[in-house]
Amino acid sequence: MSAQRGASSVESAGPLRAECRTAGAPLLDVRALVKRFGGLVVTDRVDLQVRAGEIHALIGPNGAGKTTLVAQLAGQLASDRGTIFFDGQDVTRLVAHQRARRGLVRSFQITRLFRSLSVIDNLAFAAQAAGRGNFAAWAPARDAVAGAVRARTVLERIGLGARAGAGVEQLSHGERRALEVGLTLAGRPRLVLLDEPLAGMGAEESAAMSALIAGLRADCAVLLIEHDVEAVFRLADRVSVLVNGAIVASGAPQAVRSDPAVIGAYLGEPDPP
Amino acid sequence: MTRRRATALGLLAAAIALPGLLHAAGADFYLSLASRVLVDALAATSLNLLLGYGGMVSLGHAAFVGLGAYASGVLLSEGVTGVGWHLAVTVLVVGLAALAIGAVALRTRGVYFIMITLAFAQMLYYLSNSVKGYGGDEGLSVRARIRLPFGADLRDGLVFYYVALAVLVIALVLLARFAASRFGRAVQALRDDELRAEALGLPAFACKLAVFVVAGIVAGIAGALGVNLQGYVSPNALHWTQSGQLLVMVILGGAGSLWGGVAGAAVLLLLQELLAAYTEYWGFWTGWVLLAVVLFARRGLAGLLGARP
Numbered sequence: 001m002s003a004q005r006g007a008s009s010v011e012s013a014g015p016l017r018a019e020c021r022t023a024g025a026p027l028l029d030v031r032a033l034v035k036r037f038g039g040l041v042v043t044d045r046v047d048l049q050v051r052a053g054e055i056h057a058l059i060g061p062n063g064a065g066k067t068t069l070v071a072q073l074a075g076q077l078a079s080d081r082g083t084i085f086f087d088g089q090d091v092t093r094l095v096a097h098q099r100a101r102r103g104l105v106r107s108f109q110i111t112r113l114f115r116s117l118s119v120i121d122n123l124a125f126a127a128q129a130a131g132r133g134n135f136a137a138w139a140p141a142r143d144a145v146a147g148a149v150r151a152r153t154v155l156e157r158i159g160l161g162a163r164a165g166a167g168v169e170q171l172s173h174g175e176r177r178a179l180e181v182g183l184t185l186a187g188r189p190r191l192v193l194l195d196e197p198l199a200g201m202g203a204e205e206s207a208a209m210s211a212l213i214a215g216l217r218a219d220c221a222v223l224l225i226e227h228d229v230e231a232v233f234r235l236a237d238r239v240s241v242l243v244n245g246a247i248v249a250s251g252a253p254q255a256v257r258s259d260p261a262v263i264g265a266y267l268g269e270p271d272p273p
Numbered sequence: 274m275t276r277r278r279a280t281a282l283g284l285l286a287a288a289i290a291l292p293g294l295l296h297a298a299g300a301d302f303y304l305s306l307a308s309r310v311l312v313d314a315l316a317a318t319s320l321n322l323l324l325g326y327g328g329m330v331s332l333g334h335a336a337f338v339g340l341g342a343y344a345s346g347v348l349l350s351e352g353v354t355g356v357g358w359h360l361a362v363t364v365l366v367v368g369l370a371a372l373a374i375g376a377v378a379l380r381t382r383g384v385y386f387i388m389i390t391l392a393f394a395q396m397l398y399y400l401s402n403s404v405k406g407y408g409g410d411e412g413l414s415v416r417a418r419i420r421l422p423f424g425a426d427l428r429d430g431l432v433f434y435y436v437a438l439a440v441l442v443i444a445l446v447l448l449a450r451f452a453a454s455r456f457g458r459a460v461q462a463l464r465d466d467e468l469r470a471e472a473l474g475l476p477a478f479a480c481k482l483a484v485f486v487v488a489g490i491v492a493g494i495a496g497a498l499g500v501n502l503q504g505y506v507s508p509n510a511l512h513w514t515q516s517g518q519l520l521v522m523v524i525l526g527g528a529g530s531l532w533g534g535v536a537g538a539a540v541l542l543l544l545q546e547l548l549a550a551y552t553e554y555w556g557f558w559t560g561w562v563l564l565a566v567v568l569f570a571r572r573g574l575a576g577l578l579g580a581r582p
Contacts, residue, residue, distance in 0.1 A: 074472060100474035112469040114462045125462045128455055130474030135483065137447075144455055187474055259540040 009051065025088055027054045027191055027221050028073070028104070031083030035065075035072055035245075042068045044245040045082070048223075050191060055213065055222040057232040057253075060242035061265070067109055068226045069242065070193050071221070074106035075099045101130050101189030103220075107197060111180045112166045119179060120164040123151035126186035150186060158182040159208055175207035181212065191221040198228050210235060234256065239264070281445075288438055288443050292431055304430050305502070306546060310539050311437040312498045317490035317522040318444055324520070325528030326452065328464030332387045332516050333374075333394025334492055339511030340397060341493025347407055349500070350553050351518050356419050356575030363497045370397075371489025377484045391513055401508040412507025419501050437498055443533070444488040444491055449531055460484060493517045519557075527573025535576040536574045570578040 026049035035043035036048045046061040050056045058067050071077040075096035091205060094102075108255045114122050124141070128134060132237050135231065144272065155161055158178040171179065177197060184192045197213065198206050206228075214235055216222050226232045232239060233253045240250040243265040249256050256262055295303050320334045344366045345359050353359075378389045395491045402410045418427040424528045450459045463477055471477045500506045509515065518541075526537025544562065548555035570577045 090532050097471045097474050114465040126473050133455050134459045137451045137454045140453045141455045143459050
């Protein structure tokens, strides 16, 4: 793996490497991924591994290319070079819905909900989208029991149990963010890419969301893109740091926190507003 | 029984009783107008599926109506009158055309989609102008009509009316079922936010293509009925102004309401009929009505009357 040279040595220094070997192939294995916009290299030979059941945080200053990378991983943006393996299979050439159907689902930094559907129908649709029955045009949707049960479960889990029948426009910002994350969970994904789920949240909402994310380990792996560094170090099993489109460090939170390259590039700066 | 279902059954009963009432009033002439309303309501309902439910603004939908009319018209002029043949050929021809056009057009969005559907429709318009064997730019007149089982014949105005009514009722039932189904919910989500729906695993392109093809086929069936009503189809049936008229019907009636296409077709045709008796500038006055609806009743006439979206 050539691009290992780009990362610092924290990964090989820590005990995590041995663990990685015993755990077998990672769920998501990104190799030397590149994205250019004209002459600008936005994603610069990124290597990234996310294992089943872990919360892997991706941090980096504004403009580091985090959201671009998420779009490449989820399939909204085609990559110029490099390979994305998901569950051992090359998904680099698959489009977004094909990746989602395999269990690789993203959330969005700017909330994207279905405004003509109620909260519960947003979730019921999300539960159905990655499965079968999207073309069932005769039977009433409410008769699809499995999807309805799943939607209700996720609804309770994201704390919107009392808001089932509400329209999306009636929700508060925090509730909308919760539903945004809920949509990605409804289809039983194997890996969720959460793009800044805590952005713009109050302290209470932020704590609830953190608890929700922490509880996801049992269901799926998480690649958490987040600005709130303190939250990241509380939640993540491993952390990767993206600066100018390249991974400058990757490893256990404590190791990354003390990595000189990271401190120089990112943590030394004052928190963004 | 829900209010919605009661309204539907009430309207159906009125539609069934209409020919008898017209006859009693000595106004049999209006039966063919009523039949025209039913045919246009079917065409407008198919565009309502595409535009109101699917969010796809096509400016070429009349091409499918015209194609269906030509498919049936050509069969009639060749002496083929069996209803099975007409149904099979119309569905096949229009379905394949919609599949081919949709496969290209649905790769674009917004104003580009409007333009590309317009371009395809105009191509078919000029094609229909150039088929000299079937009337060319003069249009195709046919004397025969589709024959039905038990000796019934679409030449009979009363038979035609009830056949058109039955087809429209079937289309509306299918549309209502679709709207409440998982596919309907998927299409609704797609209309709200295609990128997000796709990110959740929905094969968006296939969904849109399915809606596009079904809408095209239903429009084609309306066209086939139309040529059997008028005994005539000309290239003008495919012209973009006809597509525009269908759009006006759907927006007037209420895009995305079950009854949108029906209400729009009925009001527009009756308005035209009424105004044409007083002024040749009826288009000017219907324009004002459309303007009022767009400004003051965003959900159209069906929305004004309390129909659910």
